[in-house]
Amino acid sequence: MSDGGNEESAREIENVIEINPVISRSGANEFGRAIAKIAVAQICESVGFESFNESALESLSDIAVRYLCDLGKTASSYANSAGRTACNVFDIIQGMEDFGLLRGVLGASEAHNCVIESGALREIMDYVECAEEIPFAQPVPQFPVVRARKLIPSFLQMGETPEFKQIPDWLPAFPDPHTYRHSPVWNERVTDPRADKIELARQRRKAERSLLSLQQRLVCNGDVIASTSTTEPHDSKLEMQPNASENPFLAKPLQAGEKDVSPVILPDTVRNQADGENHISLLEAFAPAIEAMKDGPSESGHDVEKTLPDKRPAVCLEFKTGKKVLGDLLDLRLRNRGSGRTASWFGHNDEKDDKKRRAEFILRQSMENQQELTQL
Amino acid sequence: MNATSQQQGQGQQQHPNIEGRHDDDAALSEFLASLMDYTPTIPDELVEHYLAKSGFQCPDVRLVRLVAVATQKFIADVATDALQQCKARQSAVIKDKREKQQKDKRLILTMEDLSRALHEVNIKIVLISDNIQKSSFQDDPIVMMK
Numbered sequence: 001m002s003d004g005g006n007e008e009s010a011r012e013i014e015n016v017i018e019i020n021p022v023i024s025r026s027g028a029n030e031f032g033r034a035i036a037k038i039a040v041a042q043i044c045e046s047v048g049f050e051s052f053n054e055s056a057l058e059s060l061s062d063i064a065v066r067y068l069c070d071l072g073k074t075a076s077s078y079a080n081s082a083g084r085t086a087c088n089v090f091d092i093i094q095g096m097e098d099f100g101l102l103r104g105v106l107g108a109s110e111a112h113n114c115v116i117e118s119g120a121l122r123e124i125m126d127y128v129e130c131a132e133e134i135p136f137a138q139p140v141p142q143f144p145v146v147r148a149r150k151l152i153p154s155f156l157q158m159g160e161t162p163e164f165k166q167i168p169d170w171l172p173a174f175p176d177p178h179t180y181r182h183s184p185v186w187n188e189r190v191t192d193p194r195a196d197k198i199e200l201a202r203q204r205r206k207a208e209r210s211l212l213s214l215q216q217r218l219v220c221n222g223d224v225i226a227s228t229s230t231t232e233p234h235d236s237k238l239e240m241q242p243n244a245s246e247n248p249f250l251a252k253p254l255q256a257g258e259k260d261v262s263p264v265i266l267p268d269t270v271r272n273q274a275d276g277e278n279h280i281s282l283l284e285a286f287a288p289a290i291e292a293m294k295d296g297p298s299e300s301g302h303d304v305e306k307t308l309p310d311k312r313p314a315v316c317l318e319f320k321t322g323k324k325v326l327g328d329l330l331d332l333r334l335r336n337r338g339s340g341r342t343a344s345w346f347g348h349n350d351e352k353d354d355k356k357r358r359a360e361f362i363l364r365q366s367m368e369n370q371q372e373l374t375q376l
Numbered sequence: 377m378n379a380t381s382q383q384q385g386q387g388q389q390q391h392p393n394i395e396g397r398h399d400d401d402a403a404l405s406e407f408l409a410s411l412m413d414y415t416p417t418i419p420d421e422l423v424e425h426y427l428a429k430s431g432f433q434c435p436d437v438r439l440v441r442l443v444a445v446a447t448q449k450f451i452a453d454v455a456t457d458a459l460q461q462c463k464a465r466q467s468a469v470i471k472d473k474r475e476k477q478q479k480d481k482r483l484i485l486t487m488e489d490l491s492r493a494l495h496e497v498n499i500k501i502v503l504i505s506d507n508i509q510k511s512s513f514q515d516d517p518i519v520m521m522k
Contacts, residue, residue, distance in 0.1 A: 042417050049455065
């Protein structure tokens with residue numbers, strides 16, 4: 001018994017499992033352990049446990065993995081002893097018997113037992129019959145996943161013949177010479193300086209045009225003042241502003257008679273005369289707005305050439321009540337033509353004045369409305 | 377192979393023994409066939425992975441299932457022992473207070489119960505301090521469980 005006791009103690013020492021809380025695991029190993037954890041948890045649940053301590057679960061799953069590995073090792077060692085590389089059912093049963101000796105198995109004492117009659121196997125058969133079948137919770141992919149490596153193509157596959165005779169063509173091909181040898185680089189593109197210049201000039205002109213139209217639009221949108229008295233040809237504006245970013249007030253002055261300007265009577269308060277630089281620039285500035293009023297809100301940025309009529313007929317338009325202020329303003333402006341008050345619009349580019357006049361018009365309009373209402 | 381030679385030497389007793397062997401063979405093959413119906417909790421892929429790691433080479437699925445079932449039985453036995461330990465501890469507490477029993481109704485797998493259950497299978501669990509950073513049993517188990 002003392003011998004047995006010693007043996008037992010020796011065995012005990014062997015079966016020490018060291019558990020390290022700080023463990024770094026890697027790759028397929030971690031995945032395998034995680035799955036083992038889940039499987040073990042399921043088994044314990046079926047036995048009757050309701051919850052687990054994390055450390056207990058981890059250690060038990062670790063033991064399960066070890067059991068698995070050891071069973072495989074034992075079985076393979078038995079197969080090797082019998083002179084085989086592939087394992088048998090008998091190898092497994094013998095391995096199971098080895099492990100079963102720890103706990104004691106029915107019929108273990110019989111030395112010459114046929115493997116098939118082993119007690120361990122019988123126990124397992126009983127277990128399979130009695131125990132509940134619990135399939136694993138989730139589908140498990142085949143692991144570890146072997147990534148298909150991209151192989152270097154052989155000489156044959158590349159269609160090359162190896163330089164040296166001793167190299168067979170089924171070997172992987174050599175890398176291209178440009179990968180390890182410095183070769184000269186030629187600039188393939190043919191440069192045409194003249195074409196480049198033309199292209200550059202064209203792009204510049206395009207940019208100028210777009211900037212110009214943008215400015216026109218801005219002026220048109222910001223300007224509510226409308227007048228149909230004068231129209232300006234637009235190309236003159238283009239000439240006046242070669243660079244759209246330039247201040248229009250600083251543009252070059254036009255010669256007298258260069259532009260067709262309507263015979264407007266400017267009040268004396270205006271410093272510059274009709275041929276003056278500022279005046280022309282103002283006219284230009286309002287030209288798109290005028291155009292917009294005439295033609296409608298559609299086109300304002302295109303080059304529209306308009307000839308100024310020599311004689312401007314006085315147009316009297318009747319507008320219904322309840323019109324927009326814009327329409328009313330136009331009406332009033334038209335009516336006031338004869339009096340020459342329209343010119344004052346150009347003269348007084350004062351915002352405050354504008355608003356004041358607008359307010360006056362609105363008042364008059366309301367007065368008229370009231371009158372018409374009373375008529376009804 | 378000893379068993380067969382002994383049986384052959386027995387002469388008249390051969391027939392029932394041979395028949396017995398045939399029965400056993402039949403039982404084994406039946407059992408292996410029944411394994412295909414039974415799905416063990418431990419998935420086949422996991423078992424295959426670890427068996428391949430340890431040198432076990434066999435294309436037969438039934439053997440893989442057999443190993444899985446054996447492992448499952450082992451773990452179930454250990455868990456059952458731990459459960460008995462847990463229940464035994466709970467029953468010792470009953471006499472103190474009824475309220476405590478209500479709280480402790482949940483059966484939790486603890487390290488203590490587990491180590492006691494594993495002691496019966498001759499497995500000792502030792503906790504190493506945090507100073508040792510590298511794990512000592514990452515891939516190869518230090519210990520054979522014999």
